[in-house]
Amino acid sequence: MTEKHATLSIDNGEGSVDNIELPIHEGTLGPDVVNVSGLTAEGYFTFDPGFTSTAACESQITFIDGANGVLLHRGYPIEQLAEHSDYLETCYLLLYGELPTAEQKTEFVRTVHQHTMVHEQIRTFFNGFRRDAHPMAIMCGVVGALSAFYHDSTDISDQNHRTVAAYRLIAKMPTIAAMSYKFSIGQPFMYPDNSLDYSANFLHMMFGNPCEPSNISPVIARAMDKIFLLHADHEQNASTSTVRLAGSSQANPFACIAAGIAALWGPSHGGANEAVVKMLEEIGDVSNIDEYIARAKDKDDPFRLMGFGHRVYKNFDPRAKVMKQAADEVLAELGINDPMLDIAKRLEEIALEDAYFVDKKLYPNVDFYSGIILKALGIPTTMFTVIFAVGRTVGWIAHWNEMISGSYRIGRPRQLYTGYSERDFVTIDKR
Ligand code: ACO
Numbered sequence: 001m002t003e004k005h006a007t008l009s010i011d012n013g014e015g016s017v018d019n020i021e022l023p024i025h026e027g028t029l030g031p032d033v034v035n036v037s038g039l040t041a042e043g044y045f046t047f048d049p050g051f052t053s054t055a056a057c058e059s060q061i062t063f064i065d066g067a068n069g070v071l072l073h074r075g076y077p078i079e080q081l082a083e084h085s086d087y088l089e090t091c092y093l094l095l096y097g098e099l100p101t102a103e104q105k106t107e108f109v110r111t112v113h114q115h116t117m118v119h120e121q122i123r124t125f126f127n128g129f130r131r132d133a134h135p136m137a138i139m140c141g142v143v144g145a146l147s148a149f150y151h152d153s154t155d156i157s158d159q160n161h162r163t164v165a166a167y168r169l170i171a172k173m174p175t176i177a178a179m180s181y182k183f184s185i186g187q188p189f190m191y192p193d194n195s196l197d198y199s200a201n202f203l204h205m206m207f208g209n210p211c212e213p214s215n216i217s218p219v220i221a222r223a224m225d226k227i228f229l230l231h232a233d234h235e236q237n238a239s240t241s242t243v244r245l246a247g248s249s250q251a252n253p254f255a256c257i258a259a260g261i262a263a264l265w266g267p268s269h270g271g272a273n274e275a276v277v278k279m280l281e282e283i284g285d286v287s288n289i290d291e292y293i294a295r296a297k298d299k300d301d302p303f304r305l306m307g308f309g310h311r312v313y314k315n316f317d318p319r320a321k322v323m324k325q326a327a328d329e330v331l332a333e334l335g336i337n338d339p340m341l342d343i344a345k346r347l348e349e350i351a352l353e354d355a356y357f358v359d360k361k362l363y364p365n366v367d368f369y370s371g372i373i374l375k376a377l378g379i380p381t382t383m384f385t386v387i388f389a390v391g392r393t394v395g396w397i398a399h400w401n402e403m404i405s406g407s408y409r410i411g412r413p414r415q416l417y418t419g420y421s422e423r424d425f426v427t428i429d430k431r
Contacts, residue, residue, distance in 0.1 A: 004032065006022045007019050007022070008022055008039075020038075023035045047416050056236060056411070061073070061233060062074075062233045062235040063075075064234070068315060069315035071319060078322065087199065087225045087232065087391070088198050089105055090229050091112075094232060094394050095394065095398050112171045113194040115168050115172060116174070116175055116194060116201065118172050123189060126179060126180075126189075129183065131183065131186065135383055135386045136386055140258055140262050143258045144258030145254075146169075147253075147255055150165070153165040162404065165252075165254070166253075166401065169253065170397070173390045174198070175192055177389070179205075181206055190204060196216070197221070199228060200216045200218075219334065220334075227323075228391035229391070230323055234395065238263050238266075239269060239270065240260065240392075242259050242263035244411065245259075247400045248408055253400060257393060257400075260389075261389050270385045272367035272368075272371075273307070273367040273374065275367075276306045276344075277372075277375055279307075281340065285343070297354075305347070305351060307365055308362045313365065315361065317364075319366040320366045327372050331376055334376065340375070
């Protein structure tokens, strides 16, 4: 029951004012939401490019307070999940709303492991790609094609189909991701080893080969699991909103996740981790940092400091804090000394003190540190965004399932039209 209302007063151009009552909805946390859905009937649309003030849906999965650097999954702070949980347990939490009991967790992990293999014919798909294709390009194609192989889980009105599709996507993403990498370097694909945990299995498929037993470092496997966990969900970001929008037309889940992967790819979103490393390579030396900081501040220069700034966080991204700590631990444990890390550290110090970045509240984001840690783990740069996609798949699926399980309408934004008014067609001889 709505109790609060807002009143919108609009000058109707006829010397009086139209007052339109708009209901206000209160969430558990976060700002109240003014319901503008009735405005169309009054002859108005709202205008909000980039959706900076628009709540496009109701959700119970993740809450972010960007001003205070808070991120909660189903109410649990990300810092606590990163310390006490693991990736698959967090997947269960996101999908089902509660932490699993020991039996539920065992069953969940067992079921995910059962789905790690892909249909053998999917292997032939890869031969159609160029060897130098970006792995994200391959991911978009192969994940979209999954609907051609798994018809028995594409009836979105059947909860059972939706659950099986969720398991398949979470389980097969690391397999497809590793296959994309193996293809690019001309090595044989590795079948999953279901005796390994989720992250160790991914590393086995990435770095193992059929001639030798895989020797997966537990330090690296733990770090990889944390990276997946920290990327698991982030409420209504560009890729998740894309998945919801695609899903709102009742498209199948595999097609929707492929749409999410495409949206994630850009450097303003998940592509930033790869862009961070490219930027650090371009800077090349600590002595060049000042020049790049000056370029980032120059309005006439399109250059931006990759890995800095966030649409929602105007404070430290809490995931970045955990990621930074994990990066420090991994670098110390593996004894890695990379001059690029010195550039990253110095850049971070300068940006955190520089008035431009301080005033605009541009803090290092999760991609700044994930780029660094993934490089330290020996992950090739082109795989960074793919790894983000693997971790985020559960978030996409959880949001898609939440939408399909409730009441929803096809997403159809409106526009402020500023083109020509109606005019008569001019035949070609008169133009
Ligand atoms: N370097 C320099 N200046 C920046 C940066 C940056 N990285 N980010 C924002 N700014 C400036 C903008 O020029 C703008 O200045 P102005 O107010 O004088 O015009 C101001 O800060 C606000 O920036 P917007 O672009 O309006 O912020 P928006 O919320 O639209 O964009 C975004 C957020 C895309 C993340 C932006 O900060 C950016 O491009 N960062 C670099 C790319 C990046 O790291 N992306 C990863 C995001 S995290 C993720 O997806 C997991």
